[in-house]
Amino acid sequence: MEQYTGHFMQHLPYLRRYARALTGTSGRGDALVTQTLEWYLETESAQGLSRSALYRHLNQLQDKDSVPPSVAPYHPVESALMALDETDRRLYLLVNLEDLPVSDAAAVLGLAPEEAMERLTHARDRVRARLTATILIVEDDAIIAYDLAETVRGMGHVVCGNAATMDEALTLAAEHRPTLALMDIRLADGDNGLEVARELRAQRFLPVIFVTAFPDDLAKHGLEHLGPVIPKPFTRDQIEQAITRAVFMPQPEDARETAHPH
Structure with a gap:
């Protein structure tokens, strides 16, 4: 035995x-x-x-x-x-x-x-x-947008497009239904990433990471709840860590309500 x-x-x-x-x-x-x-x-x-x-x-x-x-x-x-x-x-x-x-x-x-x-x-x-996120980049600087896209692809995720204006961002979001957005605040044609984020939140919940040279803008408008902020200039490690947290973190209760209205 x-x-x-x-x-x-x-x-x-x-x-x-x-x-x-x-x-x-x-x-x-x-x-x-x-x-x-x-x-x-x-x-x-x-x-x-x-x-x-x-x-x-x-x-x-x-x-x-x-x-x-x-x-x-x-x-x-x-x-x-x-x-x-x-x-x-x-x-x-x-x-x-x-x-x-x-x-x-x-x-x-x-x-x-x-x-x-x-x-x-x-x-x-x-x-x-x-396990692959579809990520929308909203950035009017072509060099920064390229760097962000390379970081996203290097992590094994998919870039569904880059938008420089609010209209472009909303069009891409409707077409591809991304799981995350990397968002500048000050965009081309005088558009504002905060308004883009609020509109996307009204339509359906979309996690947003703000990548901006104006990190205090969210606090000034009382909009810190819209997403975390990475100040420019940024490192790839900062972007990778933020993406990992955003993709895999639980959605807040109000997000689930927005995504699945009664």
């Missing part, structure tokens, strides 16, 4: 990691692993099974439990995975988290290797798309 217990313990860290990802919580994940250990020690045919077979048993317990997996609020990767079909989510976890060969992951899930590879490719594409 000790040799079988030792065999199971070798797999324990991996089983706990997968079970926690499978269920979405450490408590439920550990409970599945405990049930698996009890089954393993009590069932002679289970003793000495491979890690893949133990993953399969965890899946069966999760299906029997019939409780949908939890997702941490506003966790971008978990949210992206939850958008997948459950089989595809498990396939993604087994290959990307547990480092199983696709053929082994396919066996765990009862899929043909060719189907598993096709589904994995589709799942990876969907996760990548969910």
